[in-house]
Amino acid sequence: MRIARFSIDGNVGFGIIEGDPADEGGQLVELIKGHPFGDFERSGHKVPLAEVRLLAPVLPSKVVAVARNYTEHARELGNTVPEAPVVFFKPSTTVVGTGDPVPYPTFSQNVHHEAELAVVIGRMCSRVPRERVADVILGYTCANDVTARDTQQTEGQWARAKGFDASCPLGPWVETDIDLDAAGDLAVMCTVNGEQRQLGRTSDMVHSIADLVVHISEAMTLLPGDVILTGTPAGVGPLTVGDEVAVTVERIGTLTNKVVKRD
Structure with missing residues (x-):
């Protein structure tokens, strides 16, 4: 799966990118509950990828x-x-x-x-x-x-x-x-x-x-x-x-x- 970190309406979270990568307009982000480094749940709430701002996918310590x-x-x-x-x-x-x-x-x-x-x-x-x-x-x-x-x-x-x-x-x-x-x-x-x-x-x-x-x-x-x-x-x-x-x-x-x- 493609896991993204993004911001929307001033909030930052992780989500799963769905849809054909060649179809930018048709891709969606499903918000997840939790973070990708442990157990997480899919929220079922999806927004168009075009409506979010993609951030660096991780914030590494190094x-x-x-x-x-x-x-x-x-x-x-x-x-x-x-x-x-x-x-x-x-x-x-x-x-x-x-x-x-x-x-x-x-x-x-x-x-x-x-x-x-x-x-x-x-x-x-x-x-x-x-x-x-x-x-x-x-x-x-x-x-x-x-x-x-x-x-x-x-x-x-x-x-x-x-x-x-x-x-x-x-x-x-x-x-x-x-x-x-x-x-x-x-x-x-x-x-x-x-x-x-x-x-x-x-x-x-x-x-x-x-x-x-x-x-x-x-x-x-x-x-x-x-x-x-x-x-x-x-x-x-x-x-x-x-x-x-x-x-x-x-x-x-x-x-x-x-x-x-x-x-």
Whole structure:
């Protein structure tokens, strides 16, 4: 099922998206009682998707991201492919939803898009054995690891380059009906103003989703709603103010944001 977080009439809640994804006007949101990280009930109350504002589908305590997890992306930036996953963090304040603006940071002149498949954790977990990885995943969503490339290269660590406000759009919802095997072979695409910039498949990842969950949870406890960004395929490139950037992941949907001038 597609689980969304949304606001309507000043209220925020979770709901299940129903209807054909190709028919935006015909889709509905059924409100749920409770939240998707535990037991919940379907309310039976449905509203048109067009009447709600979709928010970031989760509010993670942390976003754990993985660098250089696609060989061709590592090479396009002149980097080697790491033997073990290279992990970094994006703070919770980076997270925005589909349709939200991405303000261009004032300290950068070279901001890039990075389309990614995001894993949403469904339960508290630590030191997850490989055979239990599927049990701790709620589902998957689209992500854009927006990066200040010049800052990343000059500062030597990535806290500002990857952690500025609104640099982690997520959405439009969490798809729970994709199993771990299927998630390992999905198309990931990025367009800017309708022009394709990135196109890859998660089967090209150096380290699999299971590898990443095992590796990360060996070091830290993951909480419900935490997000793992699995890396980006080749084709990353610059964004400018006014650009509309869209990340589409097969079987999930499209995350769309506009780059705006920071006030």
